[in-house]
Amino acid sequence: xxxxxxxxxxxxxxxxxxxxxxxxxxxxxxxxxxxxxxxxxxxxxxxxxxxxxxxxxxxxxxxxxxxxxxxxxxxxxxxxxxxxxxxxxxxxxxxxxxxxxxxxxxxxxxxxxxxxxxxxxxxxxxxxxxxxxxxxxxxxxxxxxxxxxxxxxxxxxxxxxxxxxxxxxxxxxxxxxxxxxxxxxxxxxxxxxxxxxxxxxxxxxxxxxxxxxxxxxxxxxxxxxxxxxxxxxxxxxxxxxxxxxxxxxxxxxxxxxxxxxxxxxxxxxxxxxxxxxxxxxxxxxxxxxxxxxxxxxxxxxxxxxxxxxxxxxxxxxxxxxxxxxxxxxxxxxxxxxxxxxxxxxxxxxxxxxxxxxxxxxxxxxxxxxxxxxxxxxxxxxxxxxxxxxxxxxxxxxxxxxxxxxxxxxxxxxxxxxxxxxxxxxxxxxxxxxxxxxxxxxxxxxxxxxxxxxxxxxxxxxx
RNA sequence: UCCGACUUAGCUCAGCGGUAGAGCAAUCGGCUGUUAACCGAUCGGUCGUCCGUUCGAACCGGACAGUCGGAGCCA
Numbered sequence: 001x002x003x004x005x006x007x008x009x010x011x012x013x014x015x016x017x018x019x020x021x022x023x024x025x026x027x028x029x030x031x032x033x034x035x036x037x038x039x040x041x042x043x044x045x046x047x048x049x050x051x052x053x054x055x056x057x058x059x060x061x062x063x064x065x066x067x068x069x070x071x072x073x074x075x076x077x078x079x080x081x082x083x084x085x086x087x088x089x090x091x092x093x094x095x096x097x098x099x100x101x102x103x104x105x106x107x108x109x110x111x112x113x114x115x116x117x118x119x120x121x122x123x124x125x126x127x128x129x130x131x132x133x134x135x136x137x138x139x140x141x142x143x144x145x146x147x148x149x150x151x152x153x154x155x156x157x158x159x160x161x162x163x164x165x166x167x168x169x170x171x172x173x174x175x176x177x178x179x180x181x182x183x184x185x186x187x188x189x190x191x192x193x194x195x196x197x198x199x200x201x202x203x204x205x206x207x208x209x210x211x212x213x214x215x216x217x218x219x220x221x222x223x224x225x226x227x228x229x230x231x232x233x234x235x236x237x238x239x240x241x242x243x244x245x246x247x248x249x250x251x252x253x254x255x256x257x258x259x260x261x262x263x264x265x266x267x268x269x270x271x272x273x274x275x276x277x278x279x280x281x282x283x284x285x286x287x288x289x290x291x292x293x294x295x296x297x298x299x300x301x302x303x304x305x306x307x308x309x310x311x312x313x314x315x316x317x318x319x320x321x322x323x324x325x326x327x328x329x330x331x332x333x334x335x336x337x338x339x340x341x342x343x344x345x346x347x348x349x350x351x352x353x354x355x356x357x358x359x360x361x362x363x364x365x366x367x368x369x370x371x372x373x374x375x376x377x378x379x380x381x382x383x384x385x386x387x388x389x390x391x392x393x394x395x396x397x398x399x400x401x402x403x404x405x406x407x408x409x410x411x412x413x414x415x416x417x418x419x420x421x422x423x424x425x426x427x428x429x430x431x432x433x434x435x436x437x438x439x440x441x442x443x444x445x446x447x448x449x450x451x452x453x454x455x456x457x458x459x460x461x462x
Numbered sequence: 463u464c465c466g467a468c469u470u471a472g473c474u475c476a477g478c479g480g481u482a483g484a485g486c487a488a489u490c491g492g493c494u495g496u497u498a499a500c501c502g503a504u505c506g507g508u509c510g511u512c513c514g515u516u517c518g519a520a521c522c523g524g525a526c527a528g529u530c531g532g533a534g535c536c537a
Binding site: 027028030031032033035036037039048050052067068081082083084085086103104105106108109110111112113115116118119170171207228230232233234235236237238239240243244245246324334335336384385386387388431432433434435436437446447458459 | 463472473474486487488489493494495496497498499500527528529530531532533534535536537
């Protein structure tokens, strides 16, 4: 029994082969006088295998009906191609047809808009562009695991369902087994969550960070890489309700270690993709973003700029640039500010650190000035915020007073505070939006196009 | 959620007050070691939904829905 070869392997072969078997989907077919060209793609790479089907094949009449999208198995010899566009082609000895795609097959042999392809998200991975994007997505995931594994980080699986309503990173999706059409209420008219699956309110996680910190304070360096859910009604090309996040957390690390790891990681991933996905990247440079190569090389070969929040505000003030929101110490940075810093001023990724405590989360470490916290954001041209991170507040008393200061309930954070109570250590971490890194690496401008089946407000098809 | 634009054949769009058009796709035929092949013919639409203005609406007005872009939230 002949074993199936991947088209990628055959096209990179150094020799012709007498007997090969490929299986895949027909991209296009062209008839010639007494044979037919059938281009087959199996998803292993961007390129198709050109198959020569002679009219002497016993099912040639059937082969001539092969339409775009049809699935086949081809057995034959791998020979040097007479045509100029490919090194090899297969002289078919046998073509088995698995399934014909009828004439209502929605994918066409021409450019289709991203908006249209989203309506057929189940078929879009068969297009060149989306095939390339999702091969890169796979490789980028691998690169992330590789980066951390190389550095001795342990991979931790933090929970998807959370019982803590204090993760504090936005609106959450509720998880329940209660019959929504027949809710049991308590005497004061509230929903009786005692009857719910977990006996209390439960939600989908908005961040694995608090859990991650506990494992960092045991295993040393850890990272999480999993799905995250935000029920924000965000309608932008950069937000999704379900996305994947990478959250490293490092014991005995300060903000500068944090920034170093963040920068190293982004550079490592970019280099990895440039090295391992060259032909797929070429497609994106050709059809999606002509400046892509330049952007990626800029990241691969230059250090990121680093400025404190205070410096960033000052240099924006001095720039003479007209902003809609005037830069002033204390304001939250607007998209226009982030874009100015990354795209116009530094013209490369920039890390802004030490933000006023008022505009950042409770768990970030208070600096000695008493005004700022050890937070950092990595801002990237075109994407905006790629990473948000901080050194964590490890001092029990300071953390408790921050919780109180912000009007939060101390008892909701008991288990979190325990880590500061028993052998507390300085530690730091960050969160990186995986899809945003995908957008960075491919030049794709809409997050919906780098997720296989995107979930956004009013949209959960497929 | 706020602001703006868009929604016409399978796809991409034109038409902007008198009741629908192109290119591509598809189908059929021709030609050819071709390469999103080429040439010819055919098929294809209650113009997002509802309400209104008008003798008459794809075209004007309103509501709703969806999509896209910008903003906010952030990853």
